Amino acid sequence: MKIGFIGCGNMASAMIGGILEKGICSKQEIIVSNRTVEGNERSKKNLGVNVTLDNCQVVRETKTVVLAVKPQFYEEVIAQVKGLITEKHVIISIAPGKTLRWLEEKFGKPVKIVRTMPNTPALVGEGMTGVCANSYVQDIEMAGIKEILGSFGRYEVIPERLMDVVVSVSGSSPAYVFMFIEAMADAAVADGMPRAQAYEFAAQAVMGSAKMVLETGKHPGELKDMVCSPGGTTIEAVRQLEKGGFRSSIIEAMKACVEVGRKM
Ligand SMILES: NC(=O)c1ccc[n+]([C@@H]2O[C@H](COP(=O)([O-])OP(=O)(O)OC[C@H]3O[C@@H](n4cnc5c(N)ncnc54)[C@H](OP(=O)(O)O)[C@@H]3O)[C@@H](O)[C@H]2O)c1
Structure with missing residues (x-):
């Protein structure tokens, strides 16, 4: 071919x-x-x-x-x-x-x-x-x-009709994921981890989590709940993320992405 x-x-x-x-x-x-x-x-x-x-x-x-x-x-x-x-x-x-x-x-x-x-x-x-x-x-x-x-x-x-949605959830989304990895690594560096190691930990965590979604077929919310022990460290991080509008800012960013794509 x-x-x-x-x-x-x-x-x-x-x-x-x-x-x-x-x-x-x-x-x-x-x-x-x-x-x-x-x-x-x-x-x-x-x-x-x-x-x-x-x-x-x-x-x-x-x-x-x-x-x-x-x-x-x-x-x-x-x-x-x-x-x-x-x-x-x-x-x-x-x-x-x-x-x-x-x-x-x-x-x-x-x-x-x-x-x-x-x-x-x-x-x-x-x-x-x-x-x-x-x-x-x-x-x-x-x-x-x-x-x-x-x-x-x-x-x-x-x-x-779903092609504009694919732009935001797949075509453009590696950029948001790279930002997420960068931010997680920055936080780890702020708490003393060497930068190269921080990228490895953050990237592997994202890859492993993505694999769990794809391979277990479990709802992402259920997988999140499995990490959150009562009164533990993770639920505190989740609380802070929600305070900062974590999910809402992703949803709004992706809606903006779709709108720009539709006008191209
Ligand atoms: N990058 C992504 O993540 C991504 C994801 C999904 C879809 N896309 C789509 O993929 C397409 C390409 O994006 P890209 O990121 O690969 O762009 P890019 O890296 O900027 O590459 C554009 C290429 O087009 C060439 N080019 C420009 N005008 C041309 C012409 N008149 N005739 C022949 N070649 C010409 C450029 O040549 P020179 O280098 O010689 O200028 C360059 O090789 C876009 O439509 C984009 O929306 C991109």
């Missing part, structure tokens, strides 16, 4: 890392385009894939094309390449806010489009991707796309 990426920054690099790792295709079967020579040098050095400055070359040489530029460049890039898109191409969007209908309108003809929202933990094979497709995409093509998405983590096929 040959895969092309128009734009190869953080997200495309994370996806390509998984694709290569799982052997979905070889470096020779991937071609990426960047806007600058520096971008191409970065892709060549870090990923060893074929590079070009010509977005049309990506479309000419591959049938599966990921649009991996920032949302504000989607229109410009689609205008450049749409004349070369055939019924054999499958276009994968990874941008927030760009609906299947918007994308179809910009291509101006029937085009197979898969809309996805991945996240950067793809870099370590632990991504989470929401995916939906338009009616032109056939089951066999969708199976190929799922294989690609599965190479860098989990994926869920979802109704398109």
